[in-house]
Amino acid sequence: MSIFLRGSLRIRVEGDCERLLDLCGENNIPLWDIEREDGFTVCLSMRVEHIYTLRRLCRKAMCRLHILKKKGLPFKARRAFRRPALLVGLALCLGALWMMSQCVWTIEINAEGKLKEREVRQLLSDAGLKAGVPVRSVRAQRIKNSVISAADNIAYLTVNIKGSHACVNVYERTVEKEISETVPCDVISGLTGVITAIRVKQGVTQLRIGQTVQAGDIIASGAVTDALGETRYYHADAEIDLRTWYTRKAAVPTELFEYVPTGETKTRSYLIVGQKTVKLYLIESIGYKWYYKSIDRKSLTIGEDIVLPVTLVTETYTECERRPIELDEEQFKELIEGRMLASFALAHPDASIVKSEFYINKNEKTCEGVLRLECAETTGIKTAR
């Protein structure tokens, strides 16, 4: 690479070559690819900067010197200097590249927990971090302060700028559920149901087995009044087992369809340059009635860090055929019940189902399922007094 940048020469030397090579060695002239052509001739390569010294040494060693080939950037650049438009184009291209590398073009958001990337992106945009802003104007500390003060559910965020790529890690604020054991508190019920068991480790309870509690009712109180009538406050600790009942309803249309790919596909591409879209297709309509769509994005990058604001988006449409699905009553029941149980398990992960009852009401358009569940659950939420 260094040789290419500095330029090199291929030279033929006639005469006492050993003497000349010795002199080159003494004068620190590096040579390579020295080939003996015949008894008096040698071809060699050398750096262009040593040519004047070599001419002098040739005279001293009584050798003749012929330049066979010129290689490297200085000779190529000399040729390019004769074409000013090419140079101007190159300069403009390099300038544009440099200017584009000075801006943030891609923002990667790593959001934890329930934080939504869209909301974080909007907050960052309001704080001044969006695609197209100069890297120099991005102040990480200011963005952090602005975003944290604007959103209650964000505990912390980090902003790292690498080239034209910004990486933002957002951490969700989690409400501290555990109350310290030194803090006086009551225990309340989080559910409604009939008590099957009570376990009080500390505090006073007024509840009995078989009694009904509602969500928010006190299970165990931290306030204890002694024989003298003096009230002291403790950290209550208790939990109750409940029998709870739930009724859920869900409906699906009686006409169900499946979409089977026919094998026909169409692709269309477009370029996103900055905020603008350049269509690379002429026909807007896809022509398929039913289709699956997949999107592939490829950004123009230099190395890993410099992402240029040019993205090629390729949309692939796969044609589908819509076919009706014939289901009998039993299959409908299975389908709806499965969905409802999955949805219930998501909402109540700790509930164990003791008894379940399911039936469907089918009419012309919809099929409604009713699920009744009897569950065993445990509750006990500490709340500070």
Next chain:
Amino acid sequence: MKGYRKLINRVMQPDDFDGAACRGLPCIRVASDSVVCIDGHRGLIEYDTTRIVARAKGRKIIVTGNDMLLAAFSKTQLKIKGRIFGIEFERTEK
């Protein structure tokens, strides 16, 4: 002083590459029968495609082979490529 140094050199033959380099003696590296690198040479005496003779401290290094060329040549280093048959040393009288 000169005699003393000569004696030291004779007694303490180089036992590793660093020792040889410190005393200005040539170090030769050979890769199979195709590449020979001579570090610490002191010039070229003869150069042909079948025989290359380099000058070194107190001796000549003779490399014989076929289709040989000097892949690199600098003040202290010499790299020979080709089909190498042998490397010989010839003591030179002072």
